[in-house]
Amino acid sequence: SDVCSSDLLRARLEDGAERVVPLAAGSDPAAMRECGIVFIFVKSYATRTAAADIAPHLKEGTIVVSLQNGLGNREILARELPGARLVYGTTTTGGYKDGAGSVVLGGLGEIVIGSGDDTALAAARGLLEKAGLAITITPNPEEAVWKKALINAGINPLGALSGLENGKIIENEHLATLMESIIREGAAAASAEGVSLDPDEMIETALQVCARTARNRCSMLQDLDAGRHTEIDSINGHIIRTGLKHGIRSPFNEAVYRLVKSREG
Secondary structure: OOOOOOOEEEEEOOOOOEEEEEOOOOOOHHHHHHOOEEEEOOOHHHHHHHHHHHHHHOOOOOEEEEOOOOOOHHHHHHHHOOOOEEEEEEEOOEEEEEEOOEEEEEEOOOEEEEOOOHHHHHHHHHHHHHOOOOEEEOOOHHHHHHHHHHHHHHHHHHHHHHOOOHHHHHHOHHHHHHHHHHHHHHHHHHHHOOOOOOHHHHHHHHHHHHHHOOOOOOHHHHHHHOOOOOOHHHOHHHHHHHHHHOOOOOHHHHHHHHHHHHHOO
16 A cells, blocks of 8 residues: 555566566665665665665664675675664576666576574565565575675676677687686685685586576676676675785786776776
8 A cells, every 4th residue: 555556667577478566666765764674786886875875764673685796795784784684695586677667587596595683584584485585594694695706706707708698608618717717716715714615616506507597698798788887896806805815816807807897887
């Protein structure tokens, strides 16, 4: 009854069916004053601004859920929203806008979440499961975030710079070799930070992701084509900074990072 019927979202599902969903949408962060759970889905470079915008309007103890790409989002949210109860992790469910008020579901995937606050975690899980989404609870969400970051680090800049779909990246021996080197550097940085990841396992996972999403043009490529900023700073850039903090250089990550930054809008 509190949904504005004039605000409609047209969604195209995996099977091609369309669904029109009424929703209340707006740009005023004051609308969040009565929300018990808030989801953060902004690009990583906008996390700090988004958190600062909503901070004055959140009730003490509001549950904030981040399923964003990249590294460092949790730390930013914890600083900007000290009264919030954080739940964070990853999702492989994808989608994109194909027009004003219209989205296309790119595929349902898995949502992995964790938190040091069991009550907040249970509330977020319940809400997501009520929506029919598959949820996995992890005692180590930081590891989940790093794993996805390494996969993104290996795939996204190469897709963005080559202009190739994911499947074509692994068909090219030069790009496939670069991907392996980027991921090995990322695993070394993660290990130095206390997150132990098997580089061979991560490389195999990245290859499988490319094969499963062979026709996909990665988000970083879409951002460059549209003249937008990319999330390279929170992915390969974060790997570089983390490595340097521990005296480790990441030359392959540095190379693709600078090439992508040179093309950003």
